Amino acid sequence: MRFFSIVLLIVSINLSLFATAEVVKVDERFQDSQSCKACHLRIVSEWENSWHSKSHFEKDEYFRESLKYYSRKTRKSVNAVKVECATCHNPRISVTSTDEDYEIAAVMGLDKGSEVDNAVNDTAISEGINCVVCHNIDKIHDSYDASKRGINRVKWTESGTMTGPYKDAKSPYHKVVHHAFMDKNPNKLCFVCHANDRSAKGIIFTDMESEYNRGKKKGIKNCVECHMGAKRKDVASTYKMYNGKAKIRKVRDHGFKGAHISSMWKDALKLKLSQKGSNVVVKIINPQPHNIPSGFGSREIEVNVVYKKRDKILKEQTLSLTNHYVRKRNKPTIPHLAIKKAKDMSIPAEGKKVLRVPVFEGATSVTVTLNYILVNEEVRSILKLKSDNWAKKNYITKESLGLKF
Ligand code: HEC
Ligand code: HEC
Ligand code: HEC
Ligand code: HEC
Ligand code: HEC
Incomplete structure (x- = not known):
């Protein structure tokens, strides 16, 4: 018995290690979110404002520059890197891996019009993570190795079959199928990509799944409850499918609002200040079920930190909580090229971080302000990012404390 289960275990491990991503071609009628507009206008407009719609390299400067930098440093062709990153950023790509022969052709400039070149430049993937990514997932392979994500973790539905949260939906345009990961257990869908993001050297720099499980308590909210908003009553489709009427359903927002939306940062963390002798104790509390920063x-x-004597500013000091990554010879680098990660500076899920800063002599009060910045100075300068958006300070919260001597 035991012997057989060990053999079975080995067989299944091997299957999961060697399973390659399967490609299902999406029919032109479903490729583009524009073709969903006639019946799902609200949802398409919400999604268009989300960062899922910007996950293609043409649409996100930070992603594009990281990709090019990664290509230069690893001496892999840009197209091969595009295919690699597409695993999660453009999962409907028609080529899922490249080989040595392709690298040789690329170096010699002989890859124009090749299968890989066509796949990378296909307009069918220009929308990034669009409707036919999430709603064409038929199965999520939980048993696969944790490093397998995106394309490598899912099985697609046949083209034209949409997976959705309703058991009784009917549509004149497409087939529908119900799955629990669209309804009862949507975190599973998010963890297809928002987990186990790793560098070329295997350093995991994002793992929202283990962060979330660590902070797990009874009544913990699902990702969609915060990033797709509360359920509300509206039609899922304006098409009059049911006796000349559209059904009123419980729906959510497809904006996937997150770190790029300034207003989302307000009160994302809490601050508590106290004085202990000659130190100000700054307690940063994270009520969210994943680390912050995370992702x-x-x-x-x-x-x-600003020290004042009545209204006069005596001293201003800025501390930075960010994760640093290094490559060979301890040179700073981007997360995707890391061979090592310095100390984790994020505030743990449903946890806190405590900092101590010395009281400035003569000060009668201290004010601490927390801001969030999308890309730290180190990586902004490595990649020479141009848009101001990456350096913008997004206000989180502020606290003041009177000081005693
Ligand atoms: C990142 C994944 C993701 C993408 C991309 C996405 N959806 Fe959804 N969609 C979901 C999830 C999850 C739900 C279920 C939400 C719930 O009810 O908890 C959902 C629900 C729906 C529903 C049911 C009604 C509702 O609003 O809850 C429809 C219809 C729908 N999506 C259509 C679309 C269309 C059209 C697009 C493209 C513009 C799209 N979705 C893009 C994940 C996604
Ligand atoms: C001609 C109208 C029409 C078009 C075009 C259309 N749909 Fe739908 N869709 C519907 C109707 C009707 C429903 C069912 C609504 C209900 O039951 O409340 C539906 C339901 C859905 C659902 C939820 C299914 C479920 O079981 O929960 C998803 C997801 C969805 N559509 C995705 C899409 C996507 C993606 C596109 C574009 C590629 C698209 N639809 C184009 C009419 C349409
Ligand atoms: C197919 C992979 C994939 C799936 C599935 C997926 N995401 Fe994403 N998500 C991404 C990528 C890639 C980005 C970053 C796009 C960019 O910034 O260019 C992103 C961005 C986001 C953002 C914006 C973060 C920010 O920094 O502003 C939020 C919020 C988010 N996803 C939530 C979700 C939730 C909730 C689910 C599950 C319902 C989900 N995602 C499913 C890949 C995915
Ligand atoms: C209780 C509400 C809540 C839940 C549940 C939640 N988040 Fe968040 N999340 C936040 C807040 C608040 C922020 C910070 C502001 C913002 O980006 O929206 C955030 C930030 C993020 C970011 C950007 C992180 C960064 O530091 O750049 C991503 C990506 C994200 N969440 C994805 C997820 C995923 C995936 C899940 C499910 C495992 C999830 N969130 C569950 C509230 C929540
Ligand atoms: C395992 C899935 C996965 C793979 C593979 C992946 N990414 Fe991502 N990437 C994500 C997710 C999920 C996010 C969104 C996290 C967030 O915004 O907090 C993201 C966000 C990013 C961002 C931040 C974008 C922004 O607007 O802030 C950059 C840059 C990035 N990825 C670069 C890359 C590069 C370069 C590659 C290929 C070498 C790659 N990624 C491969 C999942 C992946």
Whole structure:
């Protein structure tokens, strides 16, 4: 018995290690979110404002520059890197891996019009993570190795079959199928990509799944409850499918609002200040069920400390909470090229971080302000990012304390 289960185990491990991503071609009628507009206008407009719609390299400067930098440093062709990153950023790509022969052709400039070149430049993937990514997932392979994500973790439905949260939906345009990961257990869908993001050297710089499980308590909210908003009553489709009427359903927002939306940062963390002798104790509390910063490496929390004597500013000091990554010879680099990660500076899920800063002599009060920045100074300068958006300070919260001597 035991012997057989060991053999079975080995067989299944091997299957999961060697399973390659399967490609299902999406029919032109479903490729583009524009073709969903006639019946799902609200949802398409919400999604268009989300960062899922910007996950293609043409639409996100930070992603594009990281990709090019990664290509230069690893001496892999840009197209091969595009295919690699597409695993999660453009999962409907028609080529899922490249080989040595392709690298040789690329170096010699002979890859124009090749299968890989066509796949990378296909307009069918220009929308990034669009409707036919999430709603064409038929199975999520939980048993696969944790490093397998995106394309490598899912099985697609046949083209034209949409997976959705309703058991009784009917549509004149497409087939529908119900799955629990669209309804009861949607975190599973998010963890297809928002987990186990790793560098070329295997350093994991994002793992929202283990962060979330660590902070797990009874009644913990699902990702969609915060990033797709509360359920509300509206039609899922304006098409009059049911006796000349559209059904009123419980729906959510497809904006996937997150770190790029300034207003989302307000009160995302809490601050508590106290004085202990000659120190100010700054307690930063994270009520969210995942670390902050999280998601992507190189995000930053700026802690700004201002000492005043009545109305006069005596001293201003800024501390930075961010994760740093290094490559060979301890040179700073981007998360995707890391061979080592410095100390984790993020505030743990449903946890806190405590900083101590010495009281400035003569000050009668201290004010601490927290801001969030999408990309820290180190990585902004490595990649020479141009848009101001990456350096913008997004206000989180502020506290003041009177000081005693
Ligand atoms: C990142 C994944 C993701 C993408 C991309 C996405 N959806 Fe959804 N969609 C979901 C999830 C999850 C739900 C279920 C939400 C719930 O009810 O908890 C959902 C629900 C729906 C529903 C049911 C009604 C509702 O609003 O809850 C429809 C219809 C729908 N999506 C259509 C679309 C269309 C059209 C697009 C493209 C513009 C799209 N979705 C893009 C994940 C996604
Ligand atoms: C001609 C109208 C029409 C078009 C075009 C259309 N749909 Fe739908 N869709 C519907 C109707 C009707 C429903 C069912 C609504 C309900 O039951 O409340 C539906 C339901 C859905 C659902 C939820 C299914 C479930 O079981 O929960 C998803 C997801 C969805 N559509 C995705 C899409 C996507 C993606 C596109 C574009 C590629 C698209 N639809 C184009 C009419 C349409
Ligand atoms: C197919 C992979 C994939 C799936 C599935 C997926 N995401 Fe994403 N998500 C991404 C990528 C890639 C980005 C970053 C796009 C960019 O910034 O260019 C992103 C961005 C986001 C953002 C914006 C973060 C920010 O920094 O502003 C939020 C919020 C988010 N996703 C939530 C979700 C939730 C909730 C689910 C599950 C319902 C989900 N995602 C499913 C890949 C995915
Ligand atoms: C209780 C509400 C809540 C839940 C549940 C939640 N988040 Fe968040 N999340 C936040 C807040 C608040 C922020 C910070 C502001 C913002 O980006 O929206 C955030 C930030 C993020 C970011 C950007 C992180 C960064 O530091 O750049 C991503 C990506 C994200 N969440 C994805 C997820 C995923 C995936 C899940 C499910 C495992 C999830 N969230 C569950 C509230 C929540
Ligand atoms: C395992 C899935 C996965 C793979 C593979 C992946 N990414 Fe991502 N990436 C994500 C997710 C999820 C996010 C969103 C996290 C967030 O915004 O907090 C993201 C966000 C990013 C961002 C931040 C974008 C922004 O607007 O802030 C950059 C840059 C990035 N990825 C670069 C890359 C590069 C370069 C590659 C290929 C070498 C790659 N990624 C491969 C999942 C992946």
